[in-house]
Amino acid sequence: MRKPKKLTALLLALTLLFACAACGSGNSTTDSGKTISGTLPEIIDRLYDTVDVDDEQRDFLKNSVGTVEIPKDQSAYYFGVENLDFEEAVASEPLINAIAFSVCLMRVKDGTDIDELKAEIRRSANPAKWICVDVNPNDVRVESVGDLVLLIMADDSEKYSEAFYALAE
Template structure:
């Protein structure tokens, strides 16, 4: 009887673990395109962040003239881009969203940005943390404080859900 009870408990435990495993949020390889304009997606990246946690920011459309400053790469490397930066240049804060041609191009673009971006572009200050990532064809570059950058990255990853 003890063996049967142990066996039954083990079966129940395995069943419970299997049920709790469920399906997780879609991985970036399951998403080819994140829907929405870059402005809408930028709003979602900042969603839930308190005003006291971040500097005042303004969005700038990326062009051939300003792309290298914001991303470290030429504008020909992506389809469209937007940067959200602190309005006071003495604050090291920048969030950039880039739309690549497809997921494979996004992975390459992410690595190029990571390699070429300058976290000291503000001259007087340097970003404490630099994060590059992508979901499908959407690439993000976050250069900010060590407290704010992970929160922004978490919001970005939530776009995959």
């Protein structure tokens, strides 16, 4: 009877080992350990410098959009999720405009389950948060590189996603 107990103990130990490994994988970064260096406003500026848009949109990004710090108690407005616990976050939105456009960048805390956070933001972000204008729900994207999570609500959002991933080192 000793062999079945040892075998059972070994199988239980292996099961626990694999379970722990699976739990740990949820905290890993989404883009293969790559990072994007710089402050959050610098990253937004580089994103806008490299995104593939026409001259009119580039002028809009340079002259009509401002970047502001997001206080934690305002995370629901920007990300759709109440009281997010992040290191820092910024929003880049038109100062005064009738165009629905929002790019929000967050640096998450160590140990954050980024995939779970992205799914929660994807479910909760409000593409109609503005008065009289909205973004097509298909143009809402949540991306991540390293400890950065980017929410894009804009026409041609895939272009901003591509530019964000191109910044990764």
